[in-house]
Amino acid sequence: KNEVEQSPQNLTAQEGEFITINCSYSVGISALHWLQQHPGGGIVSLFMLSSGKKKHGRLIATINIQEKHSSLHITASHPRDSAVYICAVLNYGGSQGNLIFGKGTKLSVKP
Amino acid sequence: EPEVTQTPSHQVTQMGQEVILRCVPISNHLYFYWYRQILGQKVEFLVSFYNNEISEKSEIFDDQFSVERPDGSNFTLKIRSTKLEDSAMYFCASSELGLAGEVDEQFFGPGTRLTVL
Numbered sequence: 001k002n003e004v005e006q007s008p009q010n011l012t013a014q015e016g017e018f019i020t021i022n023c024s025y026s027v028g029i030s031a032l033h034w035l036q037q038h039p040g041g042g043i044v045s046l047f048m049l050s051s052g053k054k055k056h057g058r059l060i061a062t063i064n065i066q067e068k069h070s071s072l073h074i075t076a077s078h079p080r081d082s083a084v085y086i087c088a089v090l091n092y093g094g095s096q097g098n099l100i101f102g103k104g105t106k107l108s109v110k111p
Numbered sequence: 112e113p114e115v116t117q118t119p120s121h122q123v124t125q126m127g128q129e130v131i132l133r134c135v136p137i138s139n140h141l142y143f144y145w146y147r148q149i150l151g152q153k154v155e156f157l158v159s160f161y162n163n164e165i166s167e168k169s170e171i172f173d174d175q176f177s178v179e180r181p182d183g184s185n186f187t188l189k190i191r192s193t194k195l196e197d198s199a200m201y202f203c204a205s206s207e208l209g210l211a212g213e214v215d216e217q218f219f220g221p222g223t224r225l226t227v228l
Contacts, residue, residue: 033217035219040221041148041200041221041222041224042219042220042221042222043154043202043219043222045216045217045219048216048217086153086154088154098156098159098167098169099146099154099156099217100156101153101154101155101156102153103152103153104153
Protein backbone atom coordinates (compact mmCIF):
# COMPACT_ATOMS: atom_id res chain seq x y z
CA LYS A 1 0.00 0.00 0.00
CA ASN A 2 1.34 3.41 -0.94
CA GLU A 3 1.85 5.70 2.03
CA VAL A 4 1.09 8.74 -0.11
CA GLU A 5 -1.75 8.64 -2.60
CA GLN A 6 -2.56 11.38 -5.06
CA SER A 7 -5.65 11.92 -7.16
CA PRO A 8 -6.27 12.28 -9.93
CA GLN A 9 -3.28 10.70 -11.70
CA ASN A 10 -3.94 12.76 -14.81
CA LEU A 11 -5.90 15.95 -15.20
CA THR A 12 -6.74 17.94 -18.30
CA ALA A 13 -8.23 21.39 -17.88
CA GLN A 14 -9.14 24.37 -20.01
CA GLU A 15 -7.31 27.61 -19.43
CA GLY A 16 -8.99 29.60 -16.70
CA GLU A 17 -10.44 26.62 -14.83
CA PHE A 18 -10.06 26.12 -11.08
CA ILE A 19 -8.02 23.01 -10.41
CA THR A 20 -7.80 20.80 -7.34
CA ILE A 21 -5.25 18.06 -6.75
CA ASN A 22 -5.62 15.84 -3.72
CA CYS A 23 -3.13 14.04 -1.51
CA SER A 24 -3.91 11.51 1.19
CA TYR A 25 -1.33 9.88 3.41
CA SER A 26 -1.39 7.04 5.88
CA VAL A 27 1.52 7.91 8.17
CA GLY A 28 1.93 10.50 10.89
CA ILE A 29 3.71 13.47 9.42
CA SER A 30 5.54 16.53 10.60
CA ALA A 31 5.29 18.35 7.27
CA LEU A 32 3.97 18.02 3.75
CA HIS A 33 5.54 19.39 0.58
CA TRP A 34 3.89 20.24 -2.70
CA LEU A 35 6.39 20.11 -5.56
CA GLN A 36 6.16 20.89 -9.24
CA GLN A 37 8.08 18.86 -11.82
CA HIS A 38 8.38 20.23 -15.33
CA PRO A 39 8.76 18.09 -18.48
CA GLY A 40 12.52 18.61 -18.40
CA GLY A 41 12.55 16.87 -15.03
CA GLY A 42 13.49 19.68 -12.66
CA ILE A 43 11.66 19.88 -9.32
CA VAL A 44 10.52 23.13 -7.77
CA SER A 45 9.25 23.40 -4.22
CA LEU A 46 5.88 25.12 -4.10
CA PHE A 47 4.86 24.81 -0.47
CA MET A 48 5.80 23.18 2.76
CA LEU A 49 3.04 23.11 5.34
CA SER A 50 2.23 21.37 8.57
CA SER A 51 -1.16 22.94 9.32
CA GLY A 52 -3.80 25.21 7.87
CA LYS A 53 -3.41 26.92 4.55
CA LYS A 54 -0.79 28.70 2.48
CA LYS A 55 -1.21 30.89 -0.57
CA HIS A 56 1.30 31.99 -3.16
CA GLY A 57 -0.03 33.82 -6.19
CA ARG A 58 -2.62 31.60 -7.87
CA LEU A 59 -1.64 28.57 -5.81
CA ILE A 60 -3.30 27.60 -2.54
CA ALA A 61 -2.39 24.60 -0.41
CA THR A 62 -4.43 23.30 2.49
CA ILE A 63 -3.87 20.50 4.93
CA ASN A 64 -6.14 18.69 7.38
CA ILE A 65 -3.94 16.82 9.81
CA GLN A 66 -6.81 14.92 11.44
CA GLU A 67 -8.05 13.63 8.11
CA LYS A 68 -4.51 13.11 6.75
CA HIS A 69 -5.36 14.98 3.62
CA SER A 70 -3.99 17.92 1.68
CA SER A 71 -5.16 19.73 -1.43
CA LEU A 72 -3.40 21.94 -3.93
CA HIS A 73 -5.60 24.43 -5.75
CA ILE A 74 -4.74 26.45 -8.82
CA THR A 75 -6.98 29.39 -9.61
CA ALA A 76 -7.32 30.78 -13.14
CA SER A 77 -5.17 27.98 -14.59
CA HIS A 78 -2.84 28.71 -17.47
CA PRO A 79 -1.03 26.48 -19.98
CA ARG A 80 2.25 27.28 -18.24
CA ASP A 81 0.86 25.48 -15.15
CA SER A 82 1.13 22.23 -17.13
CA ALA A 83 3.46 20.00 -15.12
CA VAL A 84 3.49 17.07 -12.73
CA TYR A 85 2.49 18.06 -9.20
CA ILE A 86 3.95 15.91 -6.47
CA CYS A 87 2.93 15.58 -2.84
CA ALA A 88 5.68 14.46 -0.44
CA VAL A 89 5.44 13.95 3.30
CA LEU A 90 8.01 13.95 6.05
CA ASN A 91 7.33 11.11 8.45
CA TYR A 92 6.71 12.28 12.01
CA GLY A 93 9.86 11.81 14.04
CA GLY A 94 11.94 11.31 10.94
CA SER A 95 15.07 13.21 10.19
CA GLN A 96 15.06 16.30 8.06
CA GLY A 97 15.17 14.05 5.00
CA ASN A 98 13.41 10.89 4.05
CA LEU A 99 10.52 12.50 2.25
CA ILE A 100 7.95 9.96 1.08
CA PHE A 101 6.69 10.89 -2.35
CA GLY A 102 3.41 10.37 -4.12
CA LYS A 103 3.38 9.29 -7.74
CA GLY A 104 2.38 12.74 -8.92
CA THR A 105 -0.55 14.24 -10.78
CA LYS A 106 0.09 15.15 -14.39
CA LEU A 107 -1.73 18.37 -15.22
CA SER A 108 -2.28 19.59 -18.73
CA VAL A 109 -3.93 22.96 -19.23
CA LYS A 110 -5.21 23.60 -22.74
CA PRO A 111 -5.45 27.11 -24.18
CA GLU B 112 17.50 34.06 -5.72
CA PRO B 113 19.87 31.36 -4.44
CA GLU B 114 19.43 27.94 -5.97
CA VAL B 115 20.82 24.43 -5.84
CA THR B 116 22.93 23.56 -8.87
CA GLN B 117 23.94 20.15 -10.19
CA THR B 118 26.50 18.97 -12.71
CA PRO B 119 26.53 17.39 -15.14
CA SER B 120 22.98 17.67 -16.44
CA HIS B 121 23.37 14.36 -18.27
CA GLN B 122 25.93 11.62 -17.68
CA VAL B 123 26.31 8.54 -19.84
CA THR B 124 28.49 5.74 -18.55
CA GLN B 125 29.28 2.10 -19.15
CA MET B 126 28.11 -0.53 -16.70
CA GLY B 127 30.73 -1.11 -14.04
CA GLN B 128 32.19 2.36 -14.24
CA GLU B 129 32.31 4.77 -11.35
CA VAL B 130 30.39 8.03 -11.56
CA ILE B 131 30.40 11.11 -9.40
CA LEU B 132 27.43 13.42 -9.43
CA ARG B 133 28.04 16.92 -8.14
CA CYS B 134 25.81 19.35 -6.34
CA VAL B 135 26.30 22.83 -4.97
CA PRO B 136 23.70 23.41 -2.24
CA ILE B 137 22.42 26.82 -1.24
CA SER B 138 25.24 28.45 0.66
CA ASN B 139 23.71 28.86 4.13
CA HIS B 140 22.02 25.45 4.10
CA LEU B 141 23.35 22.72 6.34
CA TYR B 142 21.21 19.68 5.46
CA PHE B 143 21.82 17.97 2.13
CA TYR B 144 19.95 15.18 0.39
CA TRP B 145 20.07 12.92 -2.62
CA TYR B 146 16.98 11.50 -4.28
CA ARG B 147 16.52 9.49 -7.41
CA GLN B 148 13.69 9.01 -9.88
CA ILE B 149 13.70 6.07 -12.25
CA LEU B 150 11.92 6.94 -15.48
CA GLY B 151 8.16 6.74 -15.03
CA GLN B 152 8.39 6.10 -11.29
CA LYS B 153 8.10 8.23 -8.20
CA VAL B 154 10.94 10.05 -6.53
CA GLU B 155 12.76 8.03 -3.87
CA PHE B 156 14.90 9.16 -0.96
CA LEU B 157 18.51 7.99 -0.98
CA VAL B 158 20.38 9.76 1.79
CA SER B 159 20.50 12.82 4.00
CA PHE B 160 23.73 14.43 5.25
CA TYR B 161 24.41 16.82 8.07
CA ASN B 162 27.50 17.91 9.93
CA ASN B 163 29.78 15.92 7.63
CA GLU B 164 28.08 12.62 8.18
CA ILE B 165 25.14 10.63 6.92
CA SER B 166 22.02 11.44 8.90
CA GLU B 167 19.73 8.86 7.35
CA LYS B 168 19.80 6.52 4.38
CA SER B 169 17.33 4.31 2.59
CA GLU B 170 17.61 0.66 1.59
CA ILE B 171 18.56 1.78 -1.91
CA PHE B 172 21.71 3.45 -0.57
CA ASP B 173 23.87 0.33 -0.40
CA ASP B 174 27.65 -0.05 -0.34
CA GLN B 175 27.89 1.01 -3.98
CA PHE B 176 26.87 4.52 -2.99
CA SER B 177 28.76 7.11 -1.01
CA VAL B 178 28.41 10.80 -0.34
CA GLU B 179 30.97 13.42 0.48
CA ARG B 180 31.30 17.10 1.12
CA PRO B 181 34.85 17.55 -0.17
CA ASP B 182 34.94 21.30 0.42
CA GLY B 183 32.77 24.11 1.68
CA SER B 184 30.49 24.19 -1.32
CA ASN B 185 30.22 20.84 -3.10
CA PHE B 186 28.20 17.79 -2.14
CA THR B 187 28.82 14.67 -4.18
CA LEU B 188 27.18 11.31 -4.78
CA LYS B 189 29.48 8.53 -5.95
CA ILE B 190 28.33 5.27 -7.44
CA ARG B 191 31.28 2.89 -7.44
CA SER B 192 30.29 0.32 -10.02
CA THR B 193 27.24 1.36 -11.94
CA LYS B 194 24.51 -1.08 -12.89
CA LEU B 195 21.90 -0.78 -15.58
CA GLU B 196 19.26 -0.23 -12.92
CA ASP B 197 21.09 2.84 -11.63
CA SER B 198 19.85 4.70 -14.70
CA ALA B 199 17.67 7.45 -13.28
CA MET B 200 17.39 11.15 -12.60
CA TYR B 201 19.30 12.07 -9.46
CA PHE B 202 18.21 15.13 -7.53
CA CYS B 203 20.16 16.95 -4.89
CA ALA B 204 18.34 19.08 -2.32
CA SER B 205 19.30 21.24 0.62
CA SER B 206 17.59 22.87 3.57
CA GLU B 207 18.40 25.21 6.40
CA LEU B 208 18.95 23.99 9.89
CA GLY B 209 15.70 24.59 11.68
CA LEU B 210 15.29 25.38 15.32
CA ALA B 211 14.75 22.37 17.55
CA GLY B 212 11.80 20.43 16.23
CA GLU B 213 11.33 22.68 13.21
CA VAL B 214 11.33 21.12 9.77
CA ASP B 215 12.73 23.25 7.00
CA GLU B 216 11.70 23.36 3.38
CA GLN B 217 13.91 21.47 0.96
CA PHE B 218 15.07 23.14 -2.23
CA PHE B 219 15.84 20.89 -5.18
CA GLY B 220 18.45 21.09 -7.89
CA PRO B 221 17.60 20.55 -11.57
CA GLY B 222 18.78 16.96 -11.52
CA THR B 223 21.40 14.84 -13.28
CA ARG B 224 20.13 12.29 -15.73
CA LEU B 225 22.34 9.21 -15.44
CA THR B 226 22.25 6.68 -18.26
CA VAL B 227 24.10 3.40 -17.73
CA LEU B 228 24.74 1.40 -20.90
